[in-house]
Amino acid sequence: xxxxxxxxxxxxxxxxxxxxxxxxxxxxxxxxxxxxxxxxxxxxxxxxxxxxxxxxxxxxxxxxxxxxxxxxxxxxxxxxxxxxxxxxxxxxxxxxxxxxxxxxxxxxxxxxxxxxxxxxxxxxxxxxxxxxxxxxxxxxxxxxxxxxxxxxxxxxxxxxxxxxxxxxxxxxxxxxxxxxxxxxxxxxxxxxxxxxxxxxxxxxxxxxxxxxxxxxxxxxxxxxxxxxxxxxxxxxxxxxxxxxxxxxxxxxxxxxxxxxxxxxxxxxxxxxxxxxxxxxxxxxxxxxxxxxxxxxxxxxxxxxxxxxxxxxxxxxxxxxxxxxxxxxxxxxxxxxxxxxxxxxxxxxxxxxxxxxxxxxxxxxxxxxxxxxxxxxxxxxxxxxxxxxxxxxxxxxxxxxxxxxxxxxxxxxxxxxxxxxxxxxxxxxxxxxxxxxxxxxxxxxxxxxxx
Numbered sequence: 020x021x022x023x024x025x026x027x028x029x030x031x032x033x034x035x036x037x038x039x040x041x042x043x044x045x046x047x048x049x050x051x052x053x054x055x056x057x058x059x060x061x062x063x064x065x066x067x068x069x070x071x072x073x074x075x076x077x078x079x080x081x082x083x084x085x086x087x088x089x090x091x092x093x094x095x096x097x098x099x100x101x102x103x104x105x106x107x108x109x110x111x112x113x114x115x116x117x118x119x120x121x122x123x124x125x126x127x128x129x130x131x132x133x134x135x136x137x138x139x140x141x142x143x144x145x146x147x148x149x150x151x152x153x154x155x156x157x158x159x160x161x162x163x164x165x166x167x168x169x170x171x172x173x174x175x176x177x178x179x180x181x182x183x184x185x186x187x188x189x190x191x192x193x194x195x196x197x198x199x200x201x202x203x204x205x206x207x208x209x210x211x212x213x214x215x216x217x218x219x220x221x222x223x224x225x226x227x228x229x230x231x232x233x234x235x236x237x238x239x240x241x242x243x244x245x246x247x248x249x250x251x252x253x254x255x256x257x258x259x260x261x262x263x264x265x266x267x268x269x270x271x272x273x274x275x276x277x278x279x280x281x282x283x284x285x286x287x288x289x290x291x292x293x294x295x296x297x298x299x300x301x302x303x304x305x306x307x308x309x310x311x312x313x314x315x316x317x318x319x320x321x322x323x324x325x326x327x328x329x330x331x332x333x334x335x336x337x338x339x340x341x342x343x344x345x346x347x348x349x350x351x352x353x354x355x356x357x358x359x360x361x362x363x364x365x366x367x368x369x370x371x372x373x374x375x376x377x378x379x380x381x382x383x384x385x386x387x388x389x390x391x392x393x394x395x396x397x398x399x400x401x402x403x404x405x406x407x408x409x410x411x412x413x414x415x416x417x418x419x420x421x422x423x424x425x426x427x428x429x430x431x432x433x434x435x436x437x438x439x440x441x442x443x444x445x446x447x448x449x450x451x452x453x454x455x456x457x458x459x460x461x462x463x464x465x466x467x468x469x
Contacts, residue, residue, distance in 0.1 A: 044083060044286075047072040052151050059148035060250055064098040070287055072253055077308075081255045082287045090280040094262070094287060095251050096272040103146065103247035105233055108133040116200055118238045124196070126233070126243040128189060131220035132196075132212070136203065138220075139211050149249040156425045157222040158304035158432045161186045166418060167429055170411040172404075172440060174316035175297045182301065186221050190214045226303045227252040229273060231266045248273055256303070257288035258310050264289065296436055306435040314349035315440045315447075317359055317400055322348075322366075325399055331370040339365065342380055350404075352443050354450035355397045363393035391455065398451045405444040411437050 047053045048071050057067075073083040088094060105126045108114060113133050117124055124132075137144040144150060156162060160171075160179030171179055190212075197212040204211050224245055231246035246266075251273065261278035281287055291299070296306045296313045307313075319336065326332050339345050339362055348359040355363075365379045367389040379385060385393070415434045419427060 043076045045074045046083075047074055047080070052148075055148045056152055056249065060097075060101055063100040065096075065101050065250070067095065067250065069094060072250075073286070075286055078255045078286065080253055082250075082253050084281050084283055084285055084287050087283045088277050088281040088287070090278060092277055092280065094275045094277050094281075095254075096267075096270065096274045097248055097251050099266075099271045099273075101249055102231070102273060103130070103133070103149075103249075104231065104245065105129050105236075105239060105243055109236070109238060112203055113200070116203070120196055120199060123238060123240040124193075125241045126239050126245055127221070127224060127241075128193065129239060130224050130228075130245055130247070131189075131217055132200070134220040134223055135212055135216045136200070138216070139204065139206075149247075152249075153223055153227075156219070156428075157226060158429045159222045159226060160301060161218050161222055162425070163429060164426070167426070167433060170414050170418070170430075170433055170437070172297070172315070172411070172437065173321065173407065174318050175301065175436075178301055186218050187214065189221065190217045222304070223247070229264065231273065246273065251275065254287060254289045256291045256299070256305075256307060258290065258293075258307055258312060260288040260290045262289045296439055300432060300436055304432065306432055306439065308435075310439075313439060313443065314351045314356070315404060315443050317348040317350065317404070319345050321400060321403060322362075325396065325403065326366060329366070332366075334370065335366050335376075338376055342377075344380060350397070350401060350443065350447040352446035352450075354447055354454065359397065360393060363396050364389060366396070367392045394451055394455050398448065398455070401444050401448050401451065405441065405448070408437050408441045408444065412441070 048057075053072050069085055069088065070082040071085055073081060075081050075083075108129045109117060111133065113129075113136055117129050117132075134150070137146045138150050141147065160168070160182045163171075163179060163183065168176055168179055168183075197208045200212070201208050224247065227247060228245040229248050229251070230244050233243040235243075254275070263276045263278065264274070266273045275289060277287075291303065293312050294302070296310050297316065299310075300306055323332060323336065329335070336345070344358065344362055344365075347356070348362055349356045350359065361380060361382070364385045365376055367385060368375060368379065375383065384390075412434065415430055415437065419430055419434075422430065
């Protein structure tokens with residue numbers, strides 16, 4: 020990941036194969052909670068002869084193949100009766116309260132409340148065998164303390180804070196509905212539907228649900244496409260794996276088929292999508308190794324700080340914003356993205372060339388002097404980001420010296436992200452140095468000819 024040449028890509032693949040060959044695994048099949056889960060699912064029509072739950076040294080819990088899987092073969096088929104959807108909620112003891120509440124709840128909140136109530140019931144819950152194997156805490160930003168927020172990359176920190184605020188708002192704005200549920204609880208609602216309980220449920224749904232569109236109803240508002248899938252949700256993500264996943268209306272099962280197949284006794288993976296590691300951390304609470312989609316984002320705030328001496332900067336930033344050109348400004352191991360370089364080329368122009376600004380956004384070439392300025396500015400941005408990364412890694416090392424296990428796990432995830440960004444920025448700086456040398460050599464060649 021730290022390199023940007025084809026040779027580095029081959030080296031990365033060799034390292035991954037070596038790493039995979041030394042991965043250890045411990046079967047979880049005989050642990051009471053997994054025996055109970057499988058018995059529960061079998062009673063609902065599910066049987067699995069292809070996969071077993073296993074603890075892997077690199078990814079934690081996952082599913083291991085018990086036999087070789089051929090390309091196109093069905094990996095898992097989970098009956099509808101095993102899924103938790105809003106239909107499950109509406110048909111339950113919670114349903115009458117959800118149906119009678121106005122304004123209508125969101126599908127996400129309905130599922131969260133159902134999970135909290137079911138966890139509160141303990142072993143009396145029909146879904147206890149599933150809830151018992153759910154994580155008790157998560158490494159999503161909603162769980163992050165201010166100290167952990169402070170060591171996130173600046174580009175992800177804002178969205179992480181927003182996530183935490185979303186969950187806080189969800190809890191504070193629905194207190195009346197929570198009190199409405201008192202008849203089905205054996206403790207005061209404020210002791211059951213706490214912020215911590217709702218946060219746990221929100222992260223459970225957000226990180227573990229599969230996409231499954233539900234039929235419209237008059238009791239809920241907003242898009243309804245969440246489904247919690249016991250056992251299936253033990254499958255981990257890998258960026259280079261291809262699967263076909265969807266609900267089969269004929270078999271009434273949620274099915275996953277492997278595209279390329281898999282060897283016996285290997286970990287089975289699925290693919291959550293072409294997400295960079297910042298998005299994976301935000302949405303799922305983990306960072307994928309050797310992620311080909313990973314980039315480092317350049318924030319508007321950093322651009323403005325680096326270029327603060329430009330008197331026409333405010334006008335240029337407004338122009339970029341009005342043309343939707345301030346989002347997804349990134350660098351990768353190969354160098355700055357086209358969007359970032361295009362934005363920098365515009366920022367290189369004086370205000371007197373305002374009539375050329377739009378043409379530059381559409382791809383018009385700038386002169387060599389302004390191109391070199393753009394490359395130098397990209398280099399400065401990378402250097403600033405790299406310095407921030409080193410500072411964050413130093414702070415993380417300090418925080419890890421004295422913290423509880425849940426916080427330690429969160430810090431490890433953030434450290435993995437920062438370490439990856441350090442590699443990307445280092446490789447990008449090498450690519451920029453090479454580009455700048457080529458620019459200098461070209462100018463020398465032109466000078467010699469003249």
